[in-house]
Amino acid sequence: MKLIKKIFSLSLGILTFIASIPSAFATKNDIVALVIGTNESKSKFSRIAFDKEIEFGNWGTAHYNEKTIRFCFSKNNDETKISKFIKNCTIKTSNGINHMFNIIIATVDTDQNIEQIKTDIRNMVDFICDNKDNYTQILVVGCSDRTDILNTDKFMSELSNYVTGIEVDCTPNKWGTTHNVSFDEQFLCFTVISKNFENEEQDFLNFIVNRSMDYYELKRRNSCGIKNTIYKHPIASAGVGALAVGALCGIGYGIYKGGEYLLNKAANSNKK
Numbered sequence: 001m002k003l004i005k006k007i008f009s010l011s012l013g014i015l016t017f018i019a020s021i022p023s024a025f026a027t028k029n030d031i032v033a034l035v036i037g038t039n040e041s042k043s044k045f046s047r048i049a050f051d052k053e054i055e056f057g058n059w060g061t062a063h064y065n066e067k068t069i070r071f072c073f074s075k076n077n078d079e080t081k082i083s084k085f086i087k088n089c090t091i092k093t094s095n096g097i098n099h100m101f102n103i104i105i106a107t108v109d110t111d112q113n114i115e116q117i118k119t120d121i122r123n124m125v126d127f128i129c130d131n132k133d134n135y136t137q138i139l140v141v142g143c144s145d146r147t148d149i150l151n152t153d154k155f156m157s158e159l160s161n162y163v164t165g166i167e168v169d170c171t172p173n174k175w176g177t178t179h180n181v182s183f184d185e186q187f188l189c190f191t192v193i194s195k196n197f198e199n200e201e202q203d204f205l206n207f208i209v210n211r212s213m214d215y216y217e218l219k220r221r222n223s224c225g226i227k228n229t230i231y232k233h234p235i236a237s238a239g240v241g242a243l244a245v246g247a248l249c250g251i252g253y254g255i256y257k258g259g260e261y262l263l264n265k266a267a268n269s270n271k272k
Helices: 002-024 039-050 079-088 114-131 154-173 197-232 234-271
Strands: 030-036 059-064 067-073 090-092 098-100 103-109 137-143 188-193
Touching (some): 030 079, 039 067, 039 103, 039 188, 039 197, 067 197, 079 090, 103 114, 103 197, 114 137, 114 154, 137 154, 137 197, 154 188, 188 197
Parallel strands (some): 103 137
Antiparallel strands (some): 090 098
């Protein structure tokens, strides 16, 4: 009887764990973005977006509709450490907790000369693409202390076209510093924030929310793509079917042997 209780408890525990998986991976209202760049560009981003200097390794928090958007400023510019954050899609903050992110804010100081800005953008995009997964979104954010800057002015339009040009060049020819990385979907965007951020804030936060939604949509599409492959290709379907049949046979055989063992044990007990 004790053995039966143990088997039942173990089965119940496994079923409880399986049932908890969907909630563990459910999308939360919090959106986390990793902020990288030079110390100067990150400082400028924090002053413009949050009207204060945020220490590297700490958070800046904003709210858009029912979403809480948390900007985590990378603590330093050690490429080895940051590459690990990007590969794992997690960053450990000053409270010692690892936080998942799905957007990288690549900050650039757009008060420099335009050729230097382009160099900074390309270096960061290449570095991120050396390490990122298929879904992580990159948002290049130009940060300016000017009050008369707009996404549509000639200077910013040239930078936006440059970022688009990176995508046009790299999508067929591969990404990263050695042009050896492929990605399935679009993930690279450009925008600018300035001293007029109070007027730009809602559009900027909406941009972040949409990038986050794109991340989850790409993962969903990929999951559906696997299912479609199974349904459309007979060989794949046959393979999955064989695995399913094998699993069911294994379960059935296990139940049979377990029952046989319990019956034999009960019979031996009666003989005593």
